[in-house]
Amino acid sequence: xxxxxxxxxxxxxxxxxxxxxxxxxxxxxxxxxxxxxxxxxxxxxxxxxxxxxxxxxxxxxxxxxxxxxxxxxxxxxxxxxxxxxxxxxxxxxxxxxxxxxxxxxxxxxxxxxxxxxxxxxxxxxxxxxxxxxxxxxxxxxxxxxxxxxxxxxxxxxxxxxxxxxxxxxxxxxxxxxxxxxxxxxxxxxxxxxxxxxxxxxxxxxxxxxxxxxxxxxxxxxxxxxxxxxxxxxxxxxxxxxxxxxxxxxxxxxxx
Numbered sequence: 001x002x003x004x005x006x007x008x009x010x011x012x013x014x015x016x017x018x019x020x021x022x023x024x025x026x027x028x029x030x031x032x033x034x035x036x037x038x039x040x041x042x043x044x045x046x047x048x049x050x051x052x053x054x055x056x057x058x059x060x061x062x063x064x065x066x067x068x069x070x071x072x073x074x075x076x077x078x079x080x081x082x083x084x085x086x087x088x089x090x091x092x093x094x095x096x097x098x099x100x101x102x103x104x105x106x107x108x109x110x111x112x113x114x115x116x117x118x119x120x121x122x123x124x125x126x127x128x129x130x131x132x133x134x135x136x137x138x139x140x141x142x143x144x145x146x147x148x149x150x151x152x153x154x155x156x157x158x159x160x161x162x163x164x165x166x167x168x169x170x171x172x173x174x175x176x177x178x179x180x181x182x183x184x185x186x187x188x189x190x191x192x193x194x195x196x197x198x199x200x201x202x203x204x205x206x207x208x209x210x211x212x213x214x215x216x217x218x219x220x221x222x223x224x225x226x227x228x229x230x231x232x233x234x235x236x237x238x239x240x241x242x243x244x245x246x247x248x249x250x251x252x253x254x255x
Contacts, residue, residue, distance in 0.1 A: 010053065031197060034197055040214055045218055055090060070087075092171075099143065131194065147175050151172075169201050170202055171200065214240055216244075
């Protein structure tokens with residue numbers, strides 16, 4: 001199986017020499033093509049910092065990160081812009097849709113930037129809209145959509161360019177329980193049917209139970225890792241809760 005993401009001894013420090021905080025402490029792991037991986041940890045564990053350095057929002061202090069074999073820690077300028085535009089999809093907690101554009105236009109924007117043919121854009125949007133069940137909102141503006149619909153449109157925008165890696169930052173954080181379940185089922189479908197490689201940061205054990213693997217972070221280090229295998233989602237959820245208990249975090253934050 002092809003490795004899409006590889007972290008090699010990654011470290012991230014904040015502050016000055018007199019007051020230094022190590023947010024990521026010598027983390028190494030890989031994500032294979034077609035995996036759906038969740039990153040879990042309590043507030044301050046380093047999971048968001050980890051997502052930020054993988055997405056190139058922030059830079060590592062030490063170590064290397066490879067996406068599809070390319071060392072993204074070495075990218076600068078136009079090469080970095082190309083990577084963000086072509087290789088990465090990002091799903092934000094607060095959607096980040098453009099209010100002045102319809103759902104269709106929001107999704108099409110990434111393809112327009114790549115100078116895709118109009119007919120190709122239309123065909124690809126039809127495909128992803130069908131997969132995410134948003135055909136009926138394509139002509140609506142964000143203010144006309146529910147939170148769940150906006151998040152699914154944001155998900156469509158993230159995957160429309162067929163990125164090597166889709167990063168999701170607390171994607172259910174702003175959604176009610178019904179919308180969260182619908183979105184996670186769509187993620188599961190994208191992973192299974194479109195072979196999307198997804199890395200999701202979440203504090204929610206229910207959300208993490210939809211993944212095929214969960215990596216737990218504590219104090220900037222990998223604490224544990226579990227795989228779903230052939231287990232039911234209910235059994236996997238129970239296993240996640242068991243690890244959270246060992247983590248010593250606030251269990252109420254994980255449910």
